[in-house]
Amino acid sequence: MSFAEMDVDTIWMDGEFVDWDDAKIHVLTHGLHYGSGVFEGVRCYDTEDGPAIFRWDEHLDRLYASAKPYDLDIDYSREELTAATTELIRRQGLESCYVRPIAFYGYDSLGVSPAGCPTQVAIACWPWGTYLGEEALAEGVDVMISSWRKHASSQIPTNAKTTGLYVNSMLAGEEARRNGYVEAIVLNKEGNVAEGPGENVFLVRDGEIYTPGLAESILDGITRQTVITLARERGYTVHHNASISRGELYTADELFFTGSAAEVTPIRTVDDTKIGRGTRGPVTEDLQSAFFDLVERRVDDHDEWFHYVNE
Numbered sequence: 001m002s003f004a005e006m007d008v009d010t011i012w013m014d015g016e017f018v019d020w021d022d023a024k025i026h027v028l029t030h031g032l033h034y035g036s037g038v039f040e041g042v043r044c045y046d047t048e049d050g051p052a053i054f055r056w057d058e059h060l061d062r063l064y065a066s067a068k069p070y071d072l073d074i075d076y077s078r079e080e081l082t083a084a085t086t087e088l089i090r091r092q093g094l095e096s097c098y099v100r101p102i103a104f105y106g107y108d109s110l111g112v113s114p115a116g117c118p119t120q121v122a123i124a125c126w127p128w129g130t131y132l133g134e135e136a137l138a139e140g141v142d143v144m145i146s147s148w149r150k151h152a153s154s155q156i157p158t159n160a161k162t163t164g165l166y167v168n169s170m171l172a173g174e175e176a177r178r179n180g181y182v183e184a185i186v187l188n189k190e191g192n193v194a195e196g197p198g199e200n201v202f203l204v205r206d207g208e209i210y211t212p213g214l215a216e217s218i219l220d221g222i223t224r225q226t227v228i229t230l231a232r233e234r235g236y237t238v239h240h241n242a243s244i245s246r247g248e249l250y251t252a253d254e255l256f257f258t259g260s261a262a263e264v265t266p267i268r269t270v271d272d273t274k275i276g277r278g279t280r281g282p283v284t285e286d287l288q289s290a291f292f293d294l295v296e297r298r299v300d301d302h303d304e305w306f307h308y309v310n311e
């Protein structure tokens with residue numbers, strides 16, 4: 001859905017709340033030319049106790065950590081970014097939303113060196129439904145293996161959520177959609193399974209759960225961490241440092257994606273090959289229910305993972 005159709009009017013930018021249409025940057029901004037920004041994607045859920053931001057602390061941790069390899073100084077404290085975000089959600093009367101904090105090298109000069117460029121920071125919130133389509137959560141999605149490989153973590157820190165990295169995600173995702181699929185799975189330089197363009201990948205075989213380890217050039221997804229915890233609490237064996245070959249995808253009992261936007265989305269086919277019975281599998285369904293029961297606060301567990309906006 002286009003921003004033009006949304007009922008949102010305020011963005012926090014460089015310490016101030018500004019009108020949505022005034023949240024602008026100069027066309028010679030360093031981050032625009034070289035992708036020198038870091039960002040987060042966070043969901044805030046509608047609960048009985050009002051809007052609750054899911055794993056906000058961990059997203060903030062990752063935002064500051066992503067900035068580190070780039071020497072990008074985020075001059076705002078956790079408290080300031082938190083106050084800005086909760087105020088944005090309250091002011092716009094949002095019950096559930098997606099939260100997008102971003103920090104990037106701003107306007108000063110355009111050498112590749114960002115020396116002299118200030119760090120700009122902004123936060124926006126907007127309503128965002130199911131990422132891969134309404135049916136996707138129940139029916140699963142059709143994916144293809146991308147012909148594009150993921151950058152190796154020796155080439156670029158893949159554990160940092162850097163704006164520039166997402167041209168790779170865009171290529172992979174658009175290739176898939178052009179070919180009639182909903183999403184891609186991207187292999188790493190070695191040819192093992194890395195992740196989706198904006199999701200981590202999980203595989204189920206003989207009742208055990210596997211997901212690629214950080215050395216496979218993936219982002220350490222916060223939903224990935226959440227699902228690993230929920231699965232272990234339910235007694236599943238989870239191999240969180242797996243190396244998964246392409247072939248193992250086709251013969252898996254179940255596959256699913258995780259991500260703040262994608263939540264827990266079953267994968268029903270890979271390259272037109274049915275995974276399991278070609279529908280959402282029982283382990284996926286179990287973990288998906290556990291996830292939605294948690295984030296919509298139908299259960300009390302892990303209250304420490306929620307930042308209630310109205311507190």
Ligand code: PMP
Nearest residue numbers: 198199200219221222223259260
């Ligand atoms: N991998 C990539 C490349 C992503 O962009 C995302 C979305 N942030 C994920 C994995 C999932 O991470 P998270 O669960 O923290 O949203």
